[in-house]
Amino acid sequence: MEPYQLTATEALAKFKDGTLTIEGYARSLLARIEKRDAAVQAWAYLDPEYVIRQAKQLDAVPLEERGPLHGVAVAVKDIIYTKDMPTQHNSPIYEGDEPKVDAAAIITLRHAGALLLGKTTTTEFASTTAGPKTRNPHDPGRTPGGSSSGSAAAVGDSQAPIGLGTQTGGSTIRPGSFNGVYAFKPTWNSISREGLKIYSLILDTIGFFARSVEDLQLLSDVFSLEDDAPATSDDFSVQGAKFALIKTVVWPQAGPGTIVALEAGAKLLRDQGAEVDEIELPPEFDNLPEWHRIVLHSDGRPTFLPEYRVAKDKLSPFLADHVENGHKITRAAQLEAFDGIAALRPKIDEIAGRYDAILTPSVVDEAPVGTESTGSPVFNSMWTALHTPVVNIPGFKGKNGLPVGLSLVAPRYHDRRLLVVSKAVGAIFEARR
Amino acid sequence: MEPYQLTATEALAKFKDGTLTIEGYARSLLARIEKRDAAVQAWAYLDPEYVIRQAKQLDAVPLEERGPLHGVAVAVKDIIYTKDMPTQHNSPIYEGDEPKVDAAAIITLRHAGALLLGKTTTTEFASTTAGPKTRNPHDPGRTPGGSSSGSAAAVGDSQAPIGLGTQTGGSTIRPGSFNGVYAFKPTWNSISREGLKIYSLILDTIGFFARSVEDLQLLSDVFSLEDDAPATSDDFSVQGAKFALIKTVVWPQAGPGTIVALEAGAKLLRDQGAEVDEIELPPEFDNLPEWHRIVLHSDGRPTFLPEYRVAKDKLSPFLADHVENGHKITRAAQLEAFDGIAALRPKIDEIAGRYDAILTPSVVDEAPVGTESTGSPVFNSMWTALHTPVVNIPGFKGKNGLPVGLSLVAPRYHDRRLLVVSKAVGAIFEARR
Numbered sequence: 001m002e003p004y005q006l007t008a009t010e011a012l013a014k015f016k017d018g019t020l021t022i023e024g025y026a027r028s029l030l031a032r033i034e035k036r037d038a039a040v041q042a043w044a045y046l047d048p049e050y051v052i053r054q055a056k057q058l059d060a061v062p063l064e065e066r067g068p069l070h071g072v073a074v075a076v077k078d079i080i081y082t083k084d085m086p087t088q089h090n091s092p093i094y095e096g097d098e099p100k101v102d103a104a105a106i107i108t109l110r111h112a113g114a115l116l117l118g119k120t121t122t123t124e125f126a127s128t129t130a131g132p133k134t135r136n137p138h139d140p141g142r143t144p145g146g147s148s149s150g151s152a153a154a155v156g157d158s159q160a161p162i163g164l165g166t167q168t169g170g171s172t173i174r175p176g177s178f179n180g181v182y183a184f185k186p187t188w189n190s191i192s193r194e195g196l197k198i199y200s201l202i203l204d205t206i207g208f209f210a211r212s213v214e215d216l217q218l219l220s221d222v223f224s225l226e227d228d229a230p231a232t233s234d235d236f237s238v239q240g241a242k243f244a245l246i247k248t249v250v251w252p253q254a255g256p257g258t259i260v261a262l263e264a265g266a267k268l269l270r271d272q273g274a275e276v277d278e279i280e281l282p283p284e285f286d287n288l289p290e291w292h293r294i295v296l297h298s299d300g301r302p303t304f305l306p307e308y309r310v311a312k313d314k315l316s317p318f319l320a321d322h323v324e325n326g327h328k329i330t331r332a333a334q335l336e337a338f339d340g341i342a343a344l345r346p347k348i349d350e351i352a353g354r355y356d357a358i359l360t361p362s363v364v365d366e367a368p369v370g371t372e373s374t375g376s377p378v379f380n381s382m383w384t385a386l387h388t389p390v391v392n393i394p395g396f397k398g399k400n401g402l403p404v405g406l407s408l409v410a411p412r413y414h415d416r417r418l419l420v421v422s423k424a425v426g427a428i429f430e431a432r433r
Numbered sequence: 434m435e436p437y438q439l440t441a442t443e444a445l446a447k448f449k450d451g452t453l454t455i456e457g458y459a460r461s462l463l464a465r466i467e468k469r470d471a472a473v474q475a476w477a478y479l480d481p482e483y484v485i486r487q488a489k490q491l492d493a494v495p496l497e498e499r500g501p502l503h504g505v506a507v508a509v510k511d512i513i514y515t516k517d518m519p520t521q522h523n524s525p526i527y528e529g530d531e532p533k534v535d536a537a538a539i540i541t542l543r544h545a546g547a548l549l550l551g552k553t554t555t556t557e558f559a560s561t562t563a564g565p566k567t568r569n570p571h572d573p574g575r576t577p578g579g580s581s582s583g584s585a586a587a588v589g590d591s592q593a594p595i596g597l598g599t600q601t602g603g604s605t606i607r608p609g610s611f612n613g614v615y616a617f618k619p620t621w622n623s624i625s626r627e628g629l630k631i632y633s634l635i636l637d638t639i640g641f642f643a644r645s646v647e648d649l650q651l652l653s654d655v656f657s658l659e660d661d662a663p664a665t666s667d668d669f670s671v672q673g674a675k676f677a678l679i680k681t682v683v684w685p686q687a688g689p690g691t692i693v694a695l696e697a698g699a700k701l702l703r704d705q706g707a708e709v710d711e712i713e714l715p716p717e718f719d720n721l722p723e724w725h726r727i728v729l730h731s732d733g734r735p736t737f738l739p740e741y742r743v744a745k746d747k748l749s750p751f752l753a754d755h756v757e758n759g760h761k762i763t764r765a766a767q768l769e770a771f772d773g774i775a776a777l778r779p780k781i782d783e784i785a786g787r788y789d790a791i792l793t794p795s796v797v798d799e800a801p802v803g804t805e806s807t808g809s810p811v812f813n814s815m816w817t818a819l820h821t822p823v824v825n826i827p828g829f830k831g832k833n834g835l836p837v838g839l840s841l842v843a844p845r846y847h848d849r850r851l852l853v854v855s856k857a858v859g860a861i862f863e864a865r866r
Contacts, residue, residue: 334846413764
């Protein structure tokens, strides 16, 4: 196995036992990137020399002074500020812009010893579905999803073990599914969003891509994610576990890949001795897709006002329309949506709390053809609005052989427990690949 | 009248009719600052030469190309990023830090032609009540309040016509009251908070100080604050208007200055033909002070994690305690508070919607002696949590002759209407000074 193929946890073990230097690891990743970049195009900014300089500095730190991510390479979505690299938001307004400030998450990652590889592509301000240059590593004729396109593709293509993303609609879980990797959207505001370009304050959530649940657990340690009750792997077995299968109100949009995956996933869990109950959410949850849309558009109104004022001609018409309130969303409608979603949060916690996890689709289907559109977030946006943690579990494939994942969902601030469940479920789903 | 004494609206009129240059205006403000700075100490950063350079550039712009704030001087709280000045958050961790990025509000203000004077003092990260160096311009032995200490003192002392603040507890309305100026906390998220250091996402709100309501209306135009129904001054007369007088559950903490002011304010309105009904909020609103505290502490947990990791010894123990969850706030308690507040927002809108405005205290009393503590936000935090717009109306005085204001509150997104009401009420309250 080449170093670039290692998960973060595996690489850390090799740094510790001296069988791999961080420089050697970085060179392996850079070689992988060089080989694959023309096909995948995951990077908005990458300076190989700077990567090697960082790696050498990290190699020079004695073992006993190293943090929990020392030497682990991280791909950073290009709406997250990094003081040593440009942050361009895939917007001509910010072309070449290099604010000298680190996002909160970047400060924490650097302090833990992470090696920041570079910035990854995004849709414009992580706010549209118009794809960037990036291609799905499983099929260059298809989108990797979005808006965290580059981070998901880089992790899916073993160009980085860890990717940082964000999700306002379905920008972490959807590309996670399309690229066949684990994707984790923690509980809203459980990790500081300082230094992430805003789309909607109440929706935007930082997220992670990785090729193992252990790596997500490692990140959760670094970011001090804590449930009320500590969760360990010993606490959970699929045998005897209880899952809710929720197709949601948007199920009629599911394509064959998701229909087959959801059925197969439920069967695999049942075969392992779990109870999988298909349930329907109460009818008030049917408002979520529309309420999410209203909150998104009305929150975009103040968000993009500065760019609209300064350079309206360089702003996508979709976002200019938010500022102009082209959909004529009244304040009354905006508040009804905002308050309506808020009232559903304790209700979903109560429902999800009856199960070890909710099993629900991650995507409409495998990644669509073309890079013009990053696909539909319709199966994700309700969970984003509800603030619940979500993990995309890879393991299935669509008609064309591209990855299809399924989502596991837990009540808010049950992130650690959800990862324990995800690890066990992931092992089962991935075993069939 | 010296130029430094002008409101923004008055200064704009003089720029337009050619009786004042922006450079002349800037020099007048700088002379005022030079004269008063030893006593008030409102500034964390101010470069007079840079101010004059900006003023000369602004003077060179033809009248027809000028924005709505062209030449208006603005004092900026030092937790708001400005790419041409340091942003230091009154934290030793960020001493001399100069991120090359403008907050969203700064982009909008610059585009409108504002002249950024400098950065004003704040408590540490706008998150503690430990006072900065700044003194109350009405009595140098007293606090100007906080955390927007410098912006409020600068406007109160005519060192700037407009000040930018933020409010998470009572950081705009309280210093507004202490310094005898108008202070406006708009509806939460009606103006982008991008580029403001985060304390609590769901509480932090950008706010403004000014010496007239016209100036607040001017700012509201610049930031495109819009109610569902357009509001104009012709729409409102105190004669025949209806106010709710709400003392709130924390009324036992009110001191003589506020007790007298509230009584006098209600009488003045009644004398002008308004109906002023004292009402009590339903008992569930009594939870707000405690719920606000829980949200604040638990939101501080992820917020200050990066600073805690990097430089715990340079972080105030109060904020380190947030990260360590020293108060042992469970996730369940955190969510109960978060959801409990959310459920009250539509209720306060409904109650406030029955009146032209709610009249309620801004502060416990006039500014306390000393600069160690910036005073109590207890009368403000509930409205911050409820997301309602609030205006501090100056006009009263406490036992020691220092300013005491009163708050007017409206339903969410009735900001423009609230300003119309505030203008009429302010004229009455200020007439008795």
